[in-house]
Amino acid sequence: MGRTTVFLTVLAAVLFLGSVAAYPKQSARQKRSVDLNEVYSMIGSYRLPKEIHPTSYRLELQPFIKEGKFKGRVKIHIVPTDKTDRITLNVHPDLQISHSDVRVTQLDSSPTKEARPSGMLTVNVARTERHTKRPWYIIHLEQILDVQDLYEVDITFSGNITTNAxxxxxxNQYKDTSGQEHFFVATYLRPNHAQRMFPCxxxxxxxxxFNLSVTRPRNYTARSNTPVEKTEDVSGEPDIVWDHFAQTPQISSHQLALVISDFExxxxxxxxxxxxxxxxxxxxWSRKEYLETLQAVPDKVVKIINYLQDFFNSSILVPKLDIMAIPMYSASQASDNWGLMFLKESELxxxxxxxxxxxxxxxxxGQFATPFWWSDSLVNEALNSYLASMTTLEIYPDELEGKWPTTALYSLYYEFGKRFPFSRINGIRQDATAAKxxxxxxxxxxxxxxxxxxRSLRRFIHNQWREKSRTFFADDIYTCLNDVANESQKLIPDLTLNNIAASWINRDRLPLVTVTRDYGSGNITFSQEVYLRDRPQEPSEKSKYTWYIPIVIVSQAQLDFSKTVPTVWMMKDADRSLTIKDVAANDSFVIVNPEEIGMFPVNYDSRNWGMLAKFLQGPEREKIPVLTRAKLLHDAWNIAYAGDLCFEIALNMTLxxxxxxxxxxxxxxFPMIDHIGRRIENSCVHLKFEAFIRSLLKPVYARLGEIPRPGEPLWKTQLRGVTKNFLCKAGYEPCIKEAREQYKKWMANEEPDKGNPVAHEFICPVFKWGTDDEWDFGLKRVINFPVNSPERNKSERTYLLKTLAGCPKDASKIKKLLAETILGKNSDFTDADIHLIFxxxxxxxxxxxxxxxxxxxNWDEIKLKFQDKKHLWDxxxxxxxLSFNTQDGYDMVSELYVSRQGEVETTDAIIEKALKNIKEETQWSEENLPVIERWLTANLSKEDLDAIAAASTATTTMAAPHAG
Incomplete structure (x- = not known):
């Protein structure tokens, strides 16, 4: 799902194994309503003084759409909560204020106080100032404001409508089919952009x-959070009218929304x-010509609203919901303001x-109940991601089959299992935390x-309704869950959901639970440690954290996966292991954490793994649900990859x-095929592993069929694509033949630089298994790629360059690319291109x-070439x-280190780090390659083994594709 994400998003994407470059995307990464990468940078920014609170805004806006300007007036009712002689507002530096027109008035006192005869009393303004370092507008007064009295701040302002963001x-604007241009204006006020439009x-x-009034062209429509109450003519302007909107509920300034357009x-x-x-x-709503595309959307929205209304036992408490498909919408995330939402056309x-x-x-x-501060928005995003998944499972469960929770969860296992999580892309940390x-x-x-x-979330919403502020902290949601759980006696004493959640969320790690059955005593022991996938795995690192872990057990005798209440909880601060009476007979297996109830892989003793592998090959395999079957396979391979399980057991789980x-x-x-394949590519085992992949995937591809059928489910299309891609990478001749045939059509084109007609899935197989001429043609397309062409996207060039470097098995092609880009004088290749190639x-x-x-x-020549580009040299x-993983590789790098030691300041440290890494990787190879080879030899067909023996006589640089 995906950037949620779906997280399925979300987090989907975001975190999927980037090494599988041609893996078909399951869904576009969904952006969250509040972009955490943006707002987290604001947490340390300056906050307004707390002496003043607003109670209402009366805001008048007059946009001049074609001129790109606006002017306005705002009257803010405020109440001092402490004595002060200044009023501090947020005002963006680009917003112009008529300082001489700033007025402050004390309004009628409360009923408990004596009313003034005039009803209003002017408060003299001593001076106004803009803070030099903060987006503050400070009104200095000649008197101290009375605590809890009501005042009005009246400010006239003007500004420029944003046209470049x-x-x-x-x-923004769009063109209709006749070429006519249509302008519209709208707001995007998150996270702190309201101050760009008005003082607040x-x-x-x-x-x-908020009481909002706006002017608009008579032939346009204005929409805001609430309906229009009244429309009035503008004196002397026959083509302009005023729209006065109904008063909003209490909202934050960033929740205010407005669009003025000719949408229908x-x-x-x-x-x-x-x-x-x-x-x-x-x-x-959308531009007129796009409405036909959205015909199915209104009823879909009604289904979603009905489900969520029933879930919360509450409406959204505003009378209407407008959802706008905004053309040319460049914001990275949708705007889901209360009663008025803006989405990209393609999203809606x-x-x-x-x-x-x-x-x-x-x-x-997020709207009815609002995070108190941006740091609390992470739990908002996560909860809505969960709710979206629940809604989708109810309305259209096929959409999430195979995607939730696996897309996000497998990516989290991968990222959090690294030696240094987020070491390359720190920006995904918040996405990963939200997914978790x-x-x-x-x-x-x-x-x-x-x-x-x-019941807990209903109570949370109803509690918010009773609170005037309708704001929440992240912990409030867990507290509400905890209260209902205690009332229902669903928690053991001294265990709170707040603490359980914190043990999972506040760490960039996940646990591994090891299940060891004592078949003599009839006991079963559970132990927890940090899950690490990469070497080295220092004991101190593996014992660094503990978690509150729910242990749900299913036994072979009772394959009931509907019972998900934990048999026991592993406690965070207790011993790392606990022992209970085994729930299964000696000749029966157990499954722990079925359906991925918790975020942790599970390892078993070899006997339990063996019983699982045997059962999965039997006629009752489907009594284990698909998600749990996937988990068993995923856990076995990944734990073996980490060195905590014999690879023979993991490979048996594939039978x-x-x-x-x-x-x-x-x-x-597929990710594991890719990862293991890369680890063993430079070994004698690799040809056997490719044969294993072909034997594994050919039946799948045959069942799916080569040609998609109209109306087939999305999963079938995606599975066919990824299966075909991996077969191509493994040298499956029919696939390679098709790729080269498609590629030849491009080569025959008289103007090949006008566009690339070849599907991405065919490019890599051609560069990997094809001829030098085919590869040279691709290189020429990169060099001749048209600059500033409206028909060609630069990403096409990037993809070609990536595959030219990353796909060939022929060293001569790579050497030619390096000579052209590093030693050549071709200015078509930038520093970024060279980094990409590396x-x-x-x-x-x-x-x-x-x-x-x-x-x-070419050491000396390259060193001279990069003498002023330290980043390229490093x-x-x-x-x-860095990437060698054998003793031969270690010897090669060590020899280079000795011969070039001390020549460049940073080089020694880089190579020393590489040598340490190679030593660790070499140990992995020495431990696992013999096991993998023995298993492959025992399980491949004689035909495959004979073909491998014949292929082994070929040169290492001219490996040929294998017959299907």
Missing amino acids: TQGFFR FDEPAYKAT SISPTTKVNEMNGKSLDIRI SSTGVWSTAYQIAYQWI TALVFRMFNYTLGNDLMQ FLKEERSHVVWEPV SMLTGSATGYTTLFNFLSE GIVNSAT
């Missing part, structure tokens, strides 16, 4: 009502269910449910029950795949070996030395 009060208290916790709308054919005698009015027209449900969930948690938090809610749903989750029909179970197979070459043994030889042979040394 989707933020603040922005303008621009922090989430400051809530107030459609309504659903069904109605939102009434709540408290009222029904929510739904309208979907998507046939899926999840992404729409994710945005709509914000109407309750969503899975914590899923864990609670299993261990406490869906009914308890629903049932020849009968496996579920795409969900195949999901973890990065891609580390992905294959042919790549990094050729790069190492090239560096060794990059080539690191890429050329």
Whole structure:
């Protein structure tokens, strides 16, 4: 799912193994409503003084759309909570204020005080100032304001409509089919862009009502959070009118929304269910020519609203919901303001449910109830991701089959199992944490029950309604869950959901649970340690943390996967292991953590693994649900990769795949094929491993069929694509033949630089298995790529360059590319291109070996070439030395180190680090390659083994594709 994400998003993407370059995307990465990478940078920014709170805004806006300007007036009612002689507001430096027109007035006193005869009293303004370092506008007064009295601040202002970005009060345009240009203006006020449009208290916790009035062209429509109450003519302006909107509920400044456009709308054919005698009015808006594309959206939205209303037992508490498909919408995330949402056209027209449900969930948690500060928005995102998944499973479960929770969860296992999580891309840390938090809610749903989750979140919403501020801290949600759990006696004493959640969320690690059965005593022991996938695995690191872990057990005698209440909890601060009476007979297996209830892989003793492997090959295999079958396969391979399980056991767990029909179970197979394949590529085992891949995948490809059928499910299309891709990489001749035939059509084109007609899936096989001429043609397309061409996207060139470097098995092709880009004088290749090439070459043994030889042979020339580009010199040394994983590789790098020691300041440290890494990787190879080879030899057919023996006589640089 995906950037949620779906997280499925979300986090989907975001975190999927980037090494599998041609893996078909399951869904676009879904952006969250509040971009955490942006707002987390604001946490340390200056906050407004706390002496003043707003209660209401009366805001008048007059946009001049074609001129790109606006002017306005705002009257803010405020109440001092402490004595002060100044009023501090947020005002962006670009917003112009008429200082002489700033007025402060004391309004009528409260009924308990004596009323003034005039009803109002002017408060003299001594001076105004703009803070030099903060976006503050400070009004200095000649008197101290009375605590708890009501005052009005009256400010006139003007500004420029944003035309180069989707933020603040922005303008954009689109062209219709006749070429006519249409302008529109809209707001995007998150996270702190309201101050670009009007003076305000621009922090989430400051809530107030808004009475908004705007001018618009008579032939346009204005929409805001609430309906229009009244429309008036503008004196002397026959083509302009005033729209006065109904007062909003109390909202934060960033929740205010406005769009003025010539968009048209459609309504659903069904109605939102009434709540408290009222029904929510739904309208979907877009440019006229796009409405046909959105015909199915209104009824989909009604289904989502009805599900969430029932879930929360609450409406969104505003009378209408407008959802706008915004053309040319460049914001990285949707804007889900209360009663008025803005989405990209492609997002709203998507046939899926999840992404729409994710945005709509914000109407309750995010709009009705608002995070107190941006640091609390992470739990908001995570909870809405969970709710979107629940909604989708109810409305259209096929959409998430095989994606939730596996897409995010497998990526989290991969990232958190690294030696240094997020060492390359720190920006995904918040995405990963949000994904992990969503899975914590899923864990609670299993261990406490869906009914308890629903009752807890209903109570949370109803509690928010009773609180005037309607703001929450992250911990408030867990507290509400905890209260209901205690009332239902679903928690053991001294265990709180707040503490359980914290043990999972606040760490960049996940646990590994090892299950050891004592078949003599009848006991079963569970131990926990940090899950590490990469070497080295220092004992101190593996014992660094502990978690609260729910232990759910299913035995072979009772394969009931509906019972998800934990048998026992492993406690965070207790011993790392606990022992209970075994729940299964000696000749029966157990499965711990079925359906991925918790975020942890599970290792077993070899006897239990053996019984599992045997059962999965039997006729009752499908009594184990697909997600649990996938988990068993995924855990076995990854734990073996980490060195905690014999590879023979992990490979035995693949034997049932020849009968496996579920795409969900195949999901973890492809990343592991890729990872193991890269580790053993430079060994004698690799030809056998490729034969194993072909034998594994050919039946799958045959069942799927080569040609997609109309109306086939999305999973089938995706599985066919990834299966074909891996068969091509493994030298499956029919696939390679098709790729080369498609590629030849491009080569025959008289103007090949006008466009690339070859599907991406065919490029890599051609560069890997094809001729020098085919590869040279690709290189020429990169060199001749048209600059500033409206028809060609630069990403096409990037993809070609990546595959030119990363796919060939022929060292001569790579050497030619390096000579052209590094030693050549071709200005078509930038420093970024060269870095990309280095990065891609580390992905294959042919790549990094050729790069190492090239560096060794041309050391002095390359050093001179990069003498003023330290980043490139360090990059080539690191890429050329770091990836070896055999003793031969260690010897090669060691020899280079001795011969070149002390020549360049940073080089020694880079190579020393590489040598240490190679030594660790070599140990992995020495431990596992003999085991893998023995298993492959025992399980491959005689035909495959004979073909491998024949292929082994070929030269190492001219490996040929294998027959199907």
